[in-house]
Amino acid sequence: MGRPGNIGVVDTLEYLLQFLEGRGLKVIFDEDTASLMERPGLQVCSRAMLGEACDLVIVVGGDGSFLHAARSLARFNKPVLGVNRGRLGFLTDVSPDKIDTKIGAVLDGDYAIEQRFLLSMEVKSAGNPIGEGIALNDIVLHAGKSVHMIEFELYIEGQFVYRQRSDGLIIATPTGSTAYALSGGGPIMHPRLDAMVLVPMHPHTLSSRPIVVDANSEIKLLICTDEICPVVSCDAQTGPALRAGDWVYVNKHPFKLRVIHPPGHDFYEACRTKLGWSSHLTSPGD
Numbered sequence: 001m002g003r004p005g006n007i008g009v010v011d012t013l014e015y016l017l018q019f020l021e022g023r024g025l026k027v028i029f030d031e032d033t034a035s036l037m038e039r040p041g042l043q044v045c046s047r048a049m050l051g052e053a054c055d056l057v058i059v060v061g062g063d064g065s066f067l068h069a070a071r072s073l074a075r076f077n078k079p080v081l082g083v084n085r086g087r088l089g090f091l092t093d094v095s096p097d098k099i100d101t102k103i104g105a106v107l108d109g110d111y112a113i114e115q116r117f118l119l120s121m122e123v124k125s126a127g128n129p130i131g132e133g134i135a136l137n138d139i140v141l142h143a144g145k146s147v148h149m150i151e152f153e154l155y156i157e158g159q160f161v162y163r164q165r166s167d168g169l170i171i172a173t174p175t176g177s178t179a180y181a182l183s184g185g186g187p188i189m190h191p192r193l194d195a196m197v198l199v200p201m202h203p204h205t206l207s208s209r210p211i212v213v214d215a216n217s218e219i220k221l222l223i224c225t226d227e228i229c230p231v232v233s234c235d236a237q238t239g240p241a242l243r244a245g246d247w248v249y250v251n252k253h254p255f256k257l258r259v260i261h262p263p264g265h266d267f268y269e270a271c272r273t274k275l276g277w278s279s280h281l282t283s284p285g286d
Contacts, residue, residue, distance in 0.1 A: 001050065001069050002033040003061030009085045010036050012060050012096045016083070019099055023107060028053050051076030056260070058103070062086015063179070067235045070136040074118055074255040081106060081260040090178050090274055093265060102262035112261045114191055116175050117215060118253035123232060123240050125247075131232075131240030136257060137176030139250050141221060142168035142201065144231040144241070149204060152230075155220040156213055163224065166203035171196060171219055171250050178271070180236075186210045191267060219250040 002009045013033065020027045029037065030047035045053045051073040059069045060083045073080055082092030083099065094102045105111065121139045123131040133139070143150055150168055154161040172181035173196055174189035182188060186199035187210060198219070199210045213219075223230065226244040233239040242248070271277055 001030055001047070001057065001059045001061075001065065002036055003065040003085065004032065004036055006061070006085055008096070009060050012083060012085055012099075013037060015096070016058065016060065016099060016103075019103070023104075025107075048072060051078045054078060056081065056106075058083060059092060060085055061092065063089060063091045064236075066091040067136050070116075070118065070257045071134045071235065074134070074136075074253065074257045077255070077258060079113060079258040079260045081262075090270060091175070091259070093270065094262060105263050106260060110263045112263075112265060114259045114261065115256045116191060116259050117173060117194070117256050119171065119173060119196070119234075120251050120253045121232065121234055121239075122249045123242065123246060124249070125243065126245070130246075133232075133234030133237065133239060134253055135176070135234035136173065137179045137235050138170050138172040138181060139248075140168060140170050140180065140233050140236075141242075141248065142231055142233065143228060146228050148228045149225075150228070150230045151224040153222040153224060154198070155222070156211075157217050158220075161211075162208070164200060164203055164205075164208060166208070167201040168230070169221065170199040170201060172199065173215075178274070181210075184210075187212065188271065215252050221248040221250075222246075223248070 002013050017027055028043045028045055030050050031044055034042045034044045057078055057080045059066050066082045083094045084092035119135045119139055121133045149165045151165045153163045170181045170184050174191045174193045177189040181199045184199045184201055186197050194215045195212050196215050197210050197212045200208045223242045223244055223246045229241040231239055231241055232248050
């Protein structure tokens with residue numbers, strides 16, 4: 001799978017195709033990616049069924065491309081590997097110039113697999129479902145295009161937590177803790193944690209802070225504001241507009257994504273590289 005609109009992606013797809021075919025492997029493209037290649041005779045299937053057709057899915061693009069792939073592939077329980085042609089690249093951790101060594105090692109059986117859980121979201125109005133979605137990174141309640149505060153109530157496992165006025169709320173997985181939630185002042189969570197974090201966005205009180213809860217908790221939001229129609233989004237995808245009295249339900253998704261890492265992957269090294277942490281290393285005895 002490749003991200004359209006980036007000429008570097010096409011170059012990487014071409015190289016990847018030659019590399020994989022050179023290993024005697026059958027390569028299948030989804031329809032959108034095949035259209036980027038402008039090459040006859042490619043094996044093609046629909047993006048929705050790519051997880052059923054393949055033993056390994058390689059995503060070429062940025063983290064946004066990887067998120068899109070995750071939402072469609074999780075139910076197939078197939079491993080996913082990312083080649084980074086984006087900016088940050090927390091999820092797509094193979095650089096294009098290391099395809100031979102890194103992907104070659106994976107194909108030889110030298111790799112690690114992480115299970116990343118996703119979140120499911122459902123919106124109900126007057127008891128009737130009006131929207132749903134899946135997110136690997138986060139589910140965000142926000143004001144949409146307007147600049148207004150939102151008033152809402154938060155419930156965790158059926159218990160009332162608070163009524164808040166803010167720009168919104170970010171509900172993030174450990175995978176999403178290094179994305180929008182981090183910009184909002186949330187903690188960095190190790191990917192293996194079975195937890196999620198709730199990060200208020202510019203709350204109208206100094207005492208409101210991020211909350212880390214068990215990943216199996218049910219999160220409920222009651223929309224109280226009637227001045228605007230806020231929006232709830234899954235991984236920054238356009239979601240339904242909400243009105244006062246609507247409920248948003250967030251739970252752990254039943255399927256997990258299997259993320260493959262080539263040898264040498266180190267979460268903390270990724271943090272140092274992507275977030276600009278100091279790389280000074282003292283000796284073990286210091």
